[in-house]
Amino acid sequence: MLNILKKKSCCNVEGDTQNGLEKIILVGNPNVGKSVIFNHFSDSYAVVSNYPGTTVAISKGKGLFRGEEYEIIDTPGMYSLQPITEEERVSQKYVFNSKPFVYLHVVDAKNLQRMLPLTLQLIEAKVPLILVLNMMDEASARGISINESGLQKKLGIPVICTTSIKGEGMDRLEEAISSYSFQSAGSKVVEYSRGITYAIDEISSLLRSEYSISKKTVAQLLLLNDTVALEEVKQKHEDIKAINKIVEGTEKEYSDPLNYVMAIERQGYVNDIVDSVMIMNNMAGVNRENSRNKSSPSFSERIDKLLIRPITGIPILLLVLYFGLYKFVGGFAAGTVVDYLEGTLFGELINPWVIETFNSFVPYPVIQDLFVGEYGIFTQAVTYAIALIMPLVGAFFIVFSIVEDTGYLPRLAMLIDRVFKKMGMSGRAVIPMVLGFGCATMATMVTRTLETKREKVIASMLLALAIPCSAQLGVILGVLSFSGKALAIWAIVIAFELVLIGYLSSLVMPGEKPSFFIEMPPLRLPKLSNVLVKTYSRMQWYFFEVLPLFVIASVLIWVGRLTGLFDIAVNLMEYPSQWIGLPAEAGLMFFYGFFRRDFGAAGLFDMYNAGMLTGVNIVVAAITLTLFMPCIAQFLVTVKERGIKTALAMAAFIFPGAFAVGFIVNYFLTTFGVVL
Numbered sequence: 001m002l003n004i005l006k007k008k009s010c011c012n013v014e015g016d017t018q019n020g021l022e023k024i025i026l027v028g029n030p031n032v033g034k035s036v037i038f039n040h041f042s043d044s045y046a047v048v049s050n051y052p053g054t055t056v057a058i059s060k061g062k063g064l065f066r067g068e069e070y071e072i073i074d075t076p077g078m079y080s081l082q083p084i085t086e087e088e089r090v091s092q093k094y095v096f097n098s099k100p101f102v103y104l105h106v107v108d109a110k111n112l113q114r115m116l117p118l119t120l121q122l123i124e125a126k127v128p129l130i131l132v133l134n135m136m137d138e139a140s141a142r143g144i145s146i147n148e149s150g151l152q153k154k155l156g157i158p159v160i161c162t163t164s165i166k167g168e169g170m171d172r173l174e175e176a177i178s179s180y181s182f183q184s185a186g187s188k189v190v191e192y193s194r195g196i197t198y199a200i201d202e203i204s205s206l207l208r209s210e211y212s213i214s215k216k217t218v219a220q221l222l223l224l225n226d227t228v229a230l231e232e233v234k235q236k237h238e239d240i241k242a243i244n245k246i247v248e249g250t251e252k253e254y255s256d257p258l259n260y261v262m263a264i265e266r267q268g269y270v271n272d273i274v275d276s277v278m279i280m281n282n283m284a285g286v287n288r289e290n291s292r293n294k295s296s297p298s299f300s301e302r303i304d305k306l307l308i309r310p311i312t313g314i315p316i317l318l319l320v321l322y323f324g325l326y327k328f329v330g331g332f333a334a335g336t337v338v339d340y341l342e343g344t345l346f347g348e349l350i351n352p353w354v355i356e357t358f359n360s361f362v363p364y365p366v367i368q369d370l371f372v373g374e375y376g377i378f379t380q381a382v383t384y385a386i387a388l389i390m391p392l393v394g395a396f397f398i399v400f401s402i403v404e405d406t407g408y409l410p411r412l413a414m415l416i417d418r419v420f421k422k423m424g425m426s427g428r429a430v431i432p433m434v435l436g437f438g439c440a441t442m443a444t445m446v447t448r449t450l451e452t453k454r455e456k457v458i459a460s461m462l463l464a465l466a467i468p469c470s471a472q473l474g475v476i477l478g479v480l481s482f483s484g485k486a487l488a489i490w491a492i493v494i495a496f497e498l499v500l501i502g503y504l505s506s507l508v509m510p511g512e513k514p515s516f517f518i519e520m521p522p523l524r525l526p527k528l529s530n531v532l533v534k535t536y537s538r539m540q541w542y543f544f545e546v547l548p549l550f551v552i553a554s555v556l557i558w559v560g561r562l563t564g565l566f567d568i569a570v571n572l573m574e575y576p577s578q579w580i581g582l583p584a585e586a587g588l589m590f591f592y593g594f595f596r597r598d599f600g601a602a603g604l605f606d607m608y609n610a611g612m613l614t615g616v617n618i619v620v621a622a623i624t625l626t627l628f629m630p631c632i633a634q635f636l637v638t639v640k641e642r643g644i645k646t647a648l649a650m651a652a653f654i655f656p657g658a659f660a661v662g663f664i665v666n667y668f669l670t671t672f673g674v675v676l
């Protein structure tokens with residue numbers, strides 16, 4: 001574990017590096033342990049979680065295999081070579097454009113039937129391939145064992161069984177990789193029905209250029225109207241007209257869609273293979289897990305039902321929120337830990353010493369102001385980042401990593417699917433939305449896993465609008481934990497706004513209705529080492545992102561104060577601030593909020609502690625700030641994923657909207673004389 005802390009985090013690295021090393025590429029269905037294997041072999045770290053779609057971009061690292069250095073690449077999960085969602089497309093494009101030393105197709109050993117179709121597709125593609133049967137521990141627990149050498153013979157490629165989280169089988173995998181040689185691709189190919197076979201042969205004979213996958217596979221994809229394949233052959237100036245003619249003719253020949261027909265035919269092959277290599281040692285155990293119509297559901301199925309049915313699922317969700325967020329982040333981290341760090345350690349010991357020492361060495365007030373003044377780099381930026389925000393983010397990430405590791409998120413998605421449908425999204429969108437509480441920037445990238453464009457736009461919009469990120473949520477929980485009522489008002493207004501805006505945008509935005517499909521991974525006990533490593537890597541990433549922005553804010557404020565621009569900006573912000581019933585000084589916090597919402601929230605926290613804000617003030621301020629755009633980074637990611645126009649339209653709606661809601665809440669609270 002110590003070793004893993006030294007790894008550099010490599011989330012979201014895309015593009016190709018030319019380092020001359022041979023590549024090993026991990027591919028496979030979502031949530032099968034690709035990233036665990038990547039972390040085992042590489043010098044980089046990729047996040048591991050128990051829900052499909054943890055990895056949404058290519059990650060790269062270097063690894064030694066029996067003394068030889070290779071580049072190792074982790075890809076987002078994909079179900080088939082013909083993708084539906086965008087993160088699958090990321091992987092597909094990668095497969096199309098790379099010529100690796102070998103692909104490791106990682107599968108979940110207990111679900112061979114569902115996973116081997118992709119293996120067959122990769123074999124048909126004639127790429128260098130090793131099959132990794134991972135999660136052997138869970139397969140054994142269900143009474144399943146697999147005849148490894150039998151499967152190897154059937155497929156004609158090396159097959160290795162592993163339990164990657166325990167490191168079992170990894171030595172053999174390393175050996176298999178280092179001794180791999182690509183003599184011929186696997187021998188097992190599916191024989192499709194006559195019409196399809198004919199079409200594939202015809203199309204592939206029309207293809208003149210070189211491809212990194214077999215022409216037959218390119219032909220198959222073209223037969224299924226795959227956009228990436230189509231783009232590729234267009235670029236290579238193939239005879240598109242002739243190809244289209246064959247495709248159309250074949251489509252007419254079959255009454256069902258071709259992808260369905262081919263999937264069924266391929267599945268027939270897979271079933272035969274699985275029947276001959278899978279041995280069920282404990283039929284009772286297997287039946288209990290697999291069959292749907294049985295009299296006594298297993299323990300994990302009973303828990304599943306409790307989590308998914310609203311009548312028990314909603315109270316469980318509230319309990320998770322109460323203990324995880326309110327008690328642990330809001331109470332313990334924002335109260336006890338921040339009090340000590342900000343009040344005692346920084347407030348009484350470190351800062352006075354730093355100020356005194358700095359001032360005695362640098363006798364120029366202007367410079368003193370920049371580093372240790374009221375808004376100084378050390379006294380404000382560093383203090384906020386370390387003493388206020390770091391403990392909150394840390395506590396939040398601990399809770400979050402535990403929840404992710406249990407497999408609770410896909411269940412939550414099932415629970416909330418119906419509400420989300422009303423907002424134009426499927427339950428699948430629960431995952432990016434919940435991740436938004438960690439970091440809206442990352443979560444906006446995860447909207448790739450959603451199926452329709454409309455759903456992606458609505459989800460990115462709601463992420464920008466109403467989901468507070470971990471740091472801000474932590475600060476707000478801390479600020480509002482003085483009264484349960486205050487926190488309840490904040491939560492209700494935000495939830496209401498979320499549902500309302502979601503509902504309205506689903507009415508306004510045209511587009512197809514999303515279907516709902518999510519893989520249900522088994523519930524697992526979180527692994528302490530994984531939770532710690534993940535929390536550490538997220539905090540590290542957060543810290544590197546947040547500290548420079550805070551420092552830039554301090555420097556800009558300093559420049560602004562020297563030039564008088566600062567006063568103008570603050571004066572400008574005073575109006576909206578007073579408009580929602582806050583003292584003029586609070587305008588400054590909204591000004592900070594443009595940089596990062598949490599920076600603004602941290603300022604409010606300070607003002608409240610200094611007795612400058614009433615209970616109503618702080619609730620209104622917290623609501624307004626939550627509804628702000630989260631930070632510059634998130635805005636930039638929205639531009640990247642959704643385009644500049646959509647991003648600007650969102651911002652133009654979000655800023656005035658935030659103040660309007662603040663105004664309404666303040667109006668109601670003061671009219672009804674609410675005291676908090």
Ligand SMILES: Nc1nc2c(ncn2[C@@H]2O[C@H](COP(=O)(O)OP(=O)(O)OP(=O)(O)O)[C@@H](O)[C@H]2O)c(=O)[nH]1
Nearest residue numbers: 030031032033034035036049053054055077163164
């Ligand atoms: N029991 C068991 N769990 C495993 C094993 N390998 C991985 N896991 C767990 O499976 C879950 C998914 O692992 P990841 O490595 O994130 O899976 P992935 O294939 O990268 O998933 P995506 O990034 O979503 O495509 C995590 O909760 C892991 O701890 C294994 O061999 N046995």
Ligand SMILES: [Mg+2]
Nearest residue numbers: 034035054055
């Ligand atoms: Mg992954």
